[in-house]
Amino acid sequence: MNNGRVAAITLLCVFAQSGHASVDVSAPSLTRANDRSVLLSQQSTHLTLGDAVYLGLRNHRGIRSAYLQRVAQKFDLRVARDAFNPKLLIKAKHEGTQGSEDRGRHTTLAPTVSLLSEYGTRLSTGWTRQLGDAERAGRVRSDGLNLSIIQPLLRGAGRDVTTAPLRLAQVSEQANRLNLKASVSRAISDIIASYRELLRSQEQLTIAQEALRRTRSLLEVNKALISAGRMAEFEIVQTEADIAAQELGVEDAQNQLHINRLALLRLLALDLSTPVHASEILEASRVTIDPQQALRLAQIQQPQYLSTLLGRQQAELNLLVARDQARWNLSLVTGANQLNGRADSGIGARRTWDSYAGVQLEIPIGDLSTRQAEVHARVNVETQEIQLADARQELERDVNNVVRDLGTRWRQYEIAQRATELSRRKLEIEREKLNAGRSSNFQIISFEGDLRAAQNARLSALIAYLNAQTQLDLTLGMTLESWEIALNDY
Numbered sequence: 001m002n003n004g005r006v007a008a009i010t011l012l013c014v015f016a017q018s019g020h021a022s023v024d025v026s027a028p029s030l031t032r033a034n035d036r037s038v039l040l041s042q043q044s045t046h047l048t049l050g051d052a053v054y055l056g057l058r059n060h061r062g063i064r065s066a067y068l069q070r071v072a073q074k075f076d077l078r079v080a081r082d083a084f085n086p087k088l089l090i091k092a093k094h095e096g097t098q099g100s101e102d103r104g105r106h107t108t109l110a111p112t113v114s115l116l117s118e119y120g121t122r123l124s125t126g127w128t129r130q131l132g133d134a135e136r137a138g139r140v141r142s143d144g145l146n147l148s149i150i151q152p153l154l155r156g157a158g159r160d161v162t163t164a165p166l167r168l169a170q171v172s173e174q175a176n177r178l179n180l181k182a183s184v185s186r187a188i189s190d191i192i193a194s195y196r197e198l199l200r201s202q203e204q205l206t207i208a209q210e211a212l213r214r215t216r217s218l219l220e221v222n223k224a225l226i227s228a229g230r231m232a233e234f235e236i237v238q239t240e241a242d243i244a245a246q247e248l249g250v251e252d253a254q255n256q257l258h259i260n261r262l263a264l265l266r267l268l269a270l271d272l273s274t275p276v277h278a279s280e281i282l283e284a285s286r287v288t289i290d291p292q293q294a295l296r297l298a299q300i301q302q303p304q305y306l307s308t309l310l311g312r313q314q315a316e317l318n319l320l321v322a323r324d325q326a327r328w329n330l331s332l333v334t335g336a337n338q339l340n341g342r343a344d345s346g347i348g349a350r351r352t353w354d355s356y357a358g359v360q361l362e363i364p365i366g367d368l369s370t371r372q373a374e375v376h377a378r379v380n381v382e383t384q385e386i387q388l389a390d391a392r393q394e395l396e397r398d399v400n401n402v403v404r405d406l407g408t409r410w411r412q413y414e415i416a417q418r419a420t421e422l423s424r425r426k427l428e429i430e431r432e433k434l435n436a437g438r439s440s441n442f443q444i445i446s447f448e449g450d451l452r453a454a455q456n457a458r459l460s461a462l463i464a465y466l467n468a469q470t471q472l473d474l475t476l477g478m479t480l481e482s483w484e485i486a487l488n489d490y
Contacts, residue, residue, distance in 0.1 A: 059269035080169030104134030148335035182303035185479035212246040301477030322377035329362035409465035416458035
């Protein structure tokens with residue numbers, strides 16, 4: 001819906017700076033190519049809106065921070081997925097002992113492998129090797145293998161409960177991606193708005209300079225009329241006073257131009273001394289949006305609303321886990337152990353083994369903390385339902401407001417265009433009447449002020465309409481799609 005979109009530029013952003021640690025992060029990119037490359041080394045003074053968006057995707061500090069956060073967030077999901085992979089733990093110990101009868105040294109090595117299944121079954125197997133060297137007992141070696149299986153029957157039993165942390169991590173990852181989309185969309189919208197403010201200040205400066213030029217031209221006409229005896233000499237004071245006012249307006253417009261230029265450079269994270277000039281052509285065409293279609297689109301695209309839906313899923317999963325933690329801990333346990341031991345001389349070697357099977361039960365009595373998490377989780381589920389209903393209504397309100405505002409801004413722009421043309425024509429007619437001696441300086445100066453006001457009103461109406469289009473994209477969650485920006489968040 002934005003005009004003048006930029007085409008096929010693929011940007012892979014590497015955040016590396018001298019003297020700082022570097023992290024490779026995929027950055028968002030434009031999927032359509034720009035007409036010309038933007039090189040900071042050349043410090044191009046002319047900047048289109050597409051160039052500003054391109055530079056924003058590469059340099060905007062908020063976007064860079066969001067992508068750095070994604071590094072940690074993706075690792076959190078990787079850790080959750082790793083919960084069902086085998087784990088190896090190696091323990092080693094070497095110690096010296098001294099007693100009343102003997103002294104020596106002992107070394108122990110014990111690697112253990114554990115595995116958690118999606119149904120809560122915990123399998124653990126380990127091997128232990130011990131070496132002892134004492135002055136009187138001599139050298140002793142032993143090694144053993146142990147295997148244990150624990151199957152929960154109440155707390156922690158079942159695929160739904162065991163995989164709940166993984167599903168929570170997956171939902172959180174979806175929410176994080178939506179937050180990234182929202183962050184990039186807001187940053188792009190801020191850059192667009194700032195760029196248009198720079199355009200506004202440039203146009204206002206042009207309006208002020210043209211008004212000053214016309215008033216100086218009027219001064220020359222006044223001098224000619226005074227020389228011809230067709231105007232009193234004191235009437236020229238009105239024109240000179242208006243020139244002073246116009247010069248003041250030019251100074252104010254130049255100051256506002258510098259302020260808006262610095263604001264845009266800061267958003268683009270560029271050197272504040274970079275001489276940029278917004279070269280986009282300000283033009284607009286009417287866009288008609290059906291409110292119901294817009295609402296349906298927002299319900300499947302808007303990141304904030306979709307995050308609220310995911311919040312409800314997270315609350316339900318937390319309630320599932322909390323209810324499970326309030327259960328008794330009843331488990332079926334089974335296992336086996338084998339031990340081989342012998343002295344260094346080979347005398348007294350022995351091999352033993354044993355196995356076991358049974359159940360174990362833990363019943364907390366009088367501990368309200370086991371119910372605390374469940375109460376909080378249940379309240380959170382009900383709160384999420386309220387927030388979801390409010391989010392639906394808020395989304396409907398926002399969509400209706402932005403669609404209505406878009407139509408209103410267009411009608412205001414049409415009216416402002418008509419008022420500008422009429423003001424310009426009115427001033428031209430009055431100048432012709434002045435040359436014929438049928439008007440006065442006061443009337444010309446008054447109509448000149450009307451024209452300036454109409455031009456500024458038209459400019460404000462045009463930018464307000466363009467900003468309403470940008471806000472429509474943001475409200476519908478279509479900013480990235482409208483600009484064909486790929487997040488590259490794999």
